[in-house]
Amino acid sequence: MQSLAVNLHTHSYSIHTGRGLSGQVRSEANQLQTKGHKVAVVTDANIVRTQNSWLLDAFGNIPTLILPPGETTKSFAHLQSCCEFFAEHKLDRNSAVFAFGGGVIGDLTGFAAAVFLRGISFYQIPTTLLAMVDSSVGGKTGINIPAGKNLVGAFQQPKAVFADVNLLNSLPEREFSAGMAEVIKHGMLADSALFEILASADRLHPDHPDMAGIIRRNCSIKASIVQADERETAKDGGRALLNLGHTFGHAIEAVAGYGTLLHGEAVAIGLLLATKLSVALQLVDHSNIARVEHVLSRYNLPIRLPSPLSLEELMLSMTRDKKVRSGTLRFVGLRALGEACTIDSVNPNLVRDLWLESGAVSPH
Ligand SMILES: NC(=O)c1ccc[n+]([C@@H]2O[C@H](COP(=O)([O-])OP(=O)(O)OC[C@H]3O[C@@H](n4cnc5c(N)ncnc54)[C@H](O)[C@@H]3O)[C@@H](O)[C@H]2O)c1
Structure with missing residues (x-):
């Protein structure tokens, strides 16, 4: 131990x-x-x-x-x-x-x-x-x-x-994969070497000899972020960075109905959307989209909505998310694979386009 x-x-x-x-x-x-x-x-x-x-x-x-x-x-x-x-x-x-x-x-x-x-x-x-x-x-x-x-x-x-x-x-395999979404998230937001391991080394599974070490590495990433900003009050960055993919993910869970998609599966779709948002805002290079898609697919995680959800409901749900500050949508994006940042004041039309590209539908 x-x-x-x-x-x-x-x-x-x-x-x-x-x-x-x-x-x-x-x-x-x-x-x-x-x-x-x-x-x-x-x-x-x-x-x-x-x-x-x-x-x-x-x-x-x-x-x-x-x-x-x-x-x-x-x-x-x-x-x-x-x-x-x-x-x-x-x-x-x-x-x-x-x-x-x-x-x-x-x-x-x-x-x-x-x-x-x-x-x-x-x-x-x-x-x-x-x-x-x-x-x-x-x-x-x-x-x-x-x-x-x-x-x-x-x-x-x-x-x-x-x-x-x-x-x-x-643990059922699907649940293991859902947990891998949070492992991938940690790599994306704070540990590019971890992301590389996930992209290129043996696929992890519960009996894998590196599993305990990977879990420790993830706990250590989360612990150091929590230690610096326990109650998520930092103006920028801080604990909010752990929400990478979650503004999108929580909206998917709320609109699809809790339990339709596993939390980690909704987060996986959100991680790709957060990457696409970062590319659209010219924070990172377009090639990162394929890298994130590759790692998510490796662990059988979804990269788009498995069945269509209403665009309007997704947008409404995002505005109700805890991460809304003073009425403006707040996202976590990437400055690089392995380094996240908070992004305020994103144009809602850009978010709508990203949802539509991911399989959301609008009656208009
Ligand atoms: N507090 C936080 O900081 C934080 C962070 C991330 C997620 N969450 C929350 O965590 C929840 C999702 O957690 P989860 O993915 O662990 O889901 P879960 O607790 O629903 O467990 C997933 C499924 O696996 C079963 N299960 C659990 N352990 C098992 C085992 N060892 N063997 C066989 N079956 C087992 C459960 O009965 C359940 O059916 C969400 O509500 C999410 O909001 C909280």
């Missing part, structure tokens, strides 16, 4: 990565219980089905709330289920909850931990690639509402993250 520190003043924590970490998680939970702290676990039904022995090995008979899988679980209804479960098991201010799952379980459980008793401790035990390289790091938690994704939430840093690469063995 290797550990990486996320330095955030009063709430710093470690990200532990490696293979076979259920014993380490068990001893963390045991230590809490030995000190008299109550603990609970939140997970989803797919994980219980596929990783039951890991779950039992790490958590034994610790009370476990099993939620339905999928994006729609990130809702007020399931926030309530979590809080009621914590109350039923008499969790108090010294208690801790373990989020054992993908980004959905991590975001929901972290938010429930932030609001239950005005805040209790939580641990992230990510079980998807996306959660290992992205959502479990950085402390953003929340749920979706019909008006948009993640519109309700809180910053709540975990006590620690344990990323056991072996858990990826049961």
Whole structure:
């Protein structure tokens, strides 16, 4: 197991990565219980089905709330289920909850931990690639509402993250690819050498000997960005750069309906759109479009909308995104492959053209 520190003043924590970490998680939970702290676990039904022995090995008979899988679980209804479960098991201010799952379980459980008793401790035990390289790091938690994704939430840093690469063995291939979209994003925004590895070295898979190292490299990219701008308040750049591809991606998810495309798949389409936007604004050379398309296709990720979506709805959804500042659309673009920048005041007609090129439709 290797550990990486996320330095955030009063709430710093470690990200532990490696293979076979259920014993380490068990001893963390045991230590809490030995000190008299109550603990609970939140997970989803797919994980219980596929990783039951890991779950039992790490958590034994610790009370476990099993939620339905999928994006729609990130809702007020399931926030309530979590809080009621914590109350039923008499969790108090010294208690801790373990989020054992993908980004959905991590975001929901972290938010429930932030609001239950005005805040209790939580641990992230990510079980998807996306959660290992992205959502479990950085402390953003929340749920979706019909008006948009993640519109309700809180910053709540975990006590620690344990990323056991072996858990990826049961992850469906499509979900693994969706996680690769965030890995590709990190390469595009901050690490050109990582992007080159993704473009040219062996295709990564859960058993690949470099997998743990790649996950660590991604956590380190995200951690250093979060350390510099924890609450995304930097005027330019900063944590907002992690949203590369997301202004487009979130609009696709909202208009197509949550769960139609996986989050990482929507982000993949968004990454290519962000590259095309950067080319149109003459920030990067046209050849980058083919390079990004190549890497996305290598991991079976979509590069255009699989079925037509309404242009007007996509444009409307973008204006509702959290990343809108003072009413103007804000994008993340590329200054080079491996270096991102924030872009304000983009001409909406350019964005419309990019959507149409990607398969959006307009009645006019
Ligand atoms: N908080 C953040 O900073 C942040 C960053 C990126 C994404 N997100 C959020 O993360 C969510 C997407 O996360 P995700 O892609 O992990 O989706 P997910 O949590 O829905 O998991 C994907 C699917 O895989 C199943 N699964 C999980 N682990 C498994 C395993 N080991 N074996 C077999 N099946 C398994 C789940 O049941 C689910 O069906 C989105 O809601 C997105 O908004 C948050």
